[in-house]
Amino acid sequence: MAASGTSYVLRAGEAEAIIASVGASLRSYRVDGRDLVVPYGEDEVRPGYRGATLAPWPNRVVDGEYEVAGTRYKLALTEPQRHHALHGLVAWLDFDAVVVAADHVTLAATVVAQTAYPWTLRVETTYRLGADGLTQTVRATNESADAAPFGTGPHPYLVAGASPLDEWTLELPADRVLEVTPDRLAPIALADVAGSERFDFREPRTLGAVEIDHAFTDVSRSASGEATVRVTDPAGTGVAISWGEACAWVQVHTADLPGGPAQPGHRAGLAVEPMTCAPDAFNASRYDYDAGLIFIQPGASSEASWRISAL
Secondary structure (H helix, E strand, O other), rough: OOOOOOOOEEOOOOEEEEOOOOOOOEEEEOOOOEEEOOOOOOOOOOOOOOEEEEEOOOEEEEOEEEEEEEEOOOOOOOOOOOEEOOOOOOOOOOOOOOOOOOOEEEEOOOOOOOEEEEEEEOOOEEEEEEEOOOEEEEEEOOOOOEEEEEEOEEEEEEOOOOHHHHHEEEEEEEEEEEEEEOOOOOOOEEEEEOOOOOEEEEEEEEEEOOOEEEEEEEEEEOOOOOOOEEEEOEEEEEEEEEEEOOEEEEEOOOOOOOOHHHOOOOOOEEEEEEEOOOOOOHHHHHHHOOOOOOOEEOEEEEEEEEEEEOO
């Protein structure tokens, strides 16, 4: 078995996407011979959460602790340097194939009830490649007797073109940003982006040397309810990610890694992660804004989707 698991190659016209079974991850996506996401190799352990499916929560649970119905739970600290539980429980599971076709694949895995998350969830995800781009849909079904807390999102690093990230132009139509502590990225409060050189990209402008690892909300949407973030290269190429109303939040990260330029992947792509909930949504009662935490009732399902496309 390759380190990334089983690879599923999807093709449609001049587009090719490769989905890895470990974490139901987007390993590669190319259109007309250029990368739209930062790829990794078939026999490479996935670098961090690059391209992974995130569930039953995206982002962080602060200190790995949360409470449901009066019971306190403590998750494994998978981001030990910041003392948080990061990006859910399925990112390193090997998903099974349910449907395999030339232009789409459906993969599934089960989150078994465990001490820190005592609910059983079946997580299915479908990647479909078409003329409008690569669409991923995540559907989670609660197979437990009690309502299960849930959130989801993807973790692609978008690539606008051959120029360095600092030269790319970002269009991020979000009115508010979640302020976080500088050391642990723990949520503090929502703030307006208006006038912020670091966070206001409602009008497209060059990223420059800005460093971002923050969640945004109050995103402008089309008449159909779709939100879109666009990244473009000075040469004219670009990539967009769009999502529906199921995701009220989006995390943006300029991929600034601890080792700096010497670290592979440093500022190689822009992570744009639509999320159904805010960071630390499992502790929603701590905050004075709607964190968007979902409780899936027994036997019920929750679904969200997003699409990456070439510009």
